Amino acid sequence: MNRLSLAHLPVAPAVDPRSLSVGVVHLGLGAFHRAHQAVVTERAAALTGDTRWGISGVSQRSATVREQLAPQDGLYGVLERGNGDPTIQVIGSIREVLTAPEDPEAVVARIADPAVSVVTLTVTEKGYRAKNGHLDLDDPEIQGDLTGRPPRTVVGQLAAALARRDEPLTIVSCDNLVANGPFLRQLVAEYFDALGKVPDVFEASRFPASMVDRIVPATTDADRDEAARLLGVRDEAVVVAEPFLQWVIEDDFAGPRPAWEQGGAVLTHDVAPWEQAKLRILNATHSMLAYLGALRGYETIAEAVRDEELAALAQTLITDDVIPTLTPPDGLDLPSYGATVLDRFANPALKHRTAQVAMDGSVKLPVRLLGTVQDRLTAGAEPTTLALAVAAWMVYVHTAPTLDDPQAPRLTAALSGATTPAAIVDNLLAVDTIFPPALATSTPFRDLLITHVAALTNR
Template identity: 55%
Template sequence: MAARGGDVMSTPAPAPRLSLGTLDAVEAGHRPRVDPRALGVGVVHLGIGAFHRAHQAVYTEDAVAAAGGDWGICGVTQRSRSVVEQLGPQDGLYTVLAHDAGGSSARVVGAVRELLFAGEEPGRLRALIAAPTTRLVTLTVTEKGYRHDPATGRLRRADPDVAADLDGWSTARPPRTVVGQLVAGLAARRAADAGPVTLLSCDNLPANGAVLRGLVGDFCAALPDGDGLREWIAASVRFPSSMVDRIVPATTPADRDQVQRLLGLRDEGVVVTEPFRQWVVEDDFAAGRPAWERAGAVLTADVAPYEAMKLRLLNGSHSTLAYLGLLAGHEHVADAVADDGIAALVDRLMAHDVVPTLAVPDGFDVARYRQDLLDRFANPALHHRTLQIAMDGSQKLPQRLLGTISDALAAGREPRAACLGVAAWMRYVSTGRSEAGVALPVDDPLAARLGEVTAGAGSPAAVVDALLGLPEVFGTDLPADARFRALVEEALEVLTRDGVAGAVRESVAS
């Protein structure tokens, strides 16, 4: 088997599993920064996927190592038992494997002290949120996990699971949506008089704290006895915003084999990432927090400028790379960036379309940040799949590209590169195939609706009309803007006629 860096290595023989019982066999340089056995739980985290384990959990362990505190994490998985099955036999331990062109580094993280599958233990989840020892509930549930309309930020009460949670409130049916679970836990906390708590969203949503506050309020407003709960939440719960940044591709068997060679132990919970990490957090907490600033996080009164830069520069570029790359047949982000035309288009997107819309914090070198992003995208060791980034596009476009487009049009500029990114998404969801005819699965909560509205669209103009008719994605203002419609239609026509190479060439030259 080919290892990273080109060396040929065989698959290692079976080894003991990573756990507290085998941790002493791990070399000191790879061990957790704190003793996991001595760490009490103070954080409940919803959505314990790879990103959380590579990002917030690492910051939290480093903060405890620097300043102490019982800030161990109970990780809650929402959709399946897979993370519980990976980490349960390992006592919550797992390895963070960081790759760059210069090599790899590995560290075992011990911040996750308990695990819970919400689908099997809803009562335990509610009790944990209500426990006085829980002072912080954090979330990485992806954009679609909020069950909201990205264009309006409001709770989708017509969503079948949201409606079932509301209908089941009086019959004590356990809620299945994230917002329903949070409200149930907060109601139990209020009944137990367990004190204030903070709910911290770490997902890629603009003003994610305010969005979460609004969704919790919308859910309470739909309950027959929700007024009292809503008043208690307003007085006792904080919803700070945050901005997170670390690229975390899917783990491969080769990554697990590499960790086994490094540690001498088998780890089924390996997460893969890059050396870079960033976290900006609004410093508004009701019941304390870990000393994340001691771990390198930025605690600030205003996350918005950092958030806009990251969502529009990194995430907007990432989505544009993903859709153009998929159509052109590039499996990984690094392959797409190696395509000179796509790289030039992304550079133009950042410099011409995005940067003029930003309120850059004083002293922040945005030109350096742009170049760093291109360098990070080009990291050949990450193997970040374009198809992974392309998931859930209907939920991502508003904050990643549409905000940039709206602001640019309002300033009298033509955001051609950003509109090509939107057109590439339209081409991807309406055809489901690359230029070479390879099938591309559309993994999106609106996949059926996207297929339905584009089924009879026989021209680029018809595809644009069909998709701009989805207010849950595009709202109502942008579709009514003739300039936006013309730019997207032109981009999709060129993309359809001349392919990715022709479309990026024309966009960069314009």
């Protein structure tokens, strides 16, 4: 079977990819970006006829994505799996793939290119190399970048490129972090402070906050076979997604940008209510179902949410613990949003693996769960179901044969010799890179955790 390419193109993209010039750099060229920002960017170009916004995608780790996309002229399919038959659309907005470990200088040069005015990021929480709310200046890779080598970290890449630019840049974080744009700006500022020199262009650049939402499970061989059946050609870069897509962006840009609102994004002056609702309802519930589901032997989130007991716990988490801490954004009914989230999780066609959602828990917990725990404790409430979600993470960490987490060595060391629920809880609460002092010393929270850990380990 032929490979998807410009020469073998059974379904044309919405915009001729040969007409696009690069105006956007994206750091973190994984499946989520290809199923989300790249789709919205292409839709905007199709509706406006503006061809300045082709994407230069940067893989921060391996050459796998380049090896998938290069033989296909940057083309790939988005396989949507909803309640009906699957559908597929071909996307052509990614015009270049760079691999940072192979050529870090090329990444900096592309971001510094005057034709580029926007950078977007999906590098996951750990890609920011932060510790206790600040840039981790003890991180070996950050230290290496500060010596002046071609940078290997996203903060180093952005700082090096800004130092070369005459025109300001708009840098849009799309990761699940509270106030992600301002937080990234702070990290870059701390990097410049460590260098001892802040370029003038940094002050004029903008770091708008944003919130993204779309379930994008890992692609399987069965998905590639399905794409081949639908397209009539082989697509090694296909990504899978649900029909739902949401992107909310703070309307604060330093210069030209894609007309993302034409492609379905929402521009607003205040992202925070949208962000909090998504992090605390969708992401927190996702994590709880991942840990509880994995402990019960469920392979996918859909299997976990079809467990009546786990579904009831997820509903209780949303209604009793989370919604009381939120201020709803205009036009969003929080109980209805919560119900929609659970319906989306139950989509059996997505096969979003519990192990995939469970990874990197040490960086996900603080933004998805622990802030809500603190808010409920401050309000004098007992966050029973929230504590269950955190306890499920603790038991998962204690029992997982292998732990995919940036702090895996520290977590493993902390649990060495911990044989009782109290020891598991106390040893993990003492990990100060996860639990702030107010939670680590909270007796009500500790008591709830011990009760839940005991119940989960007994079961």
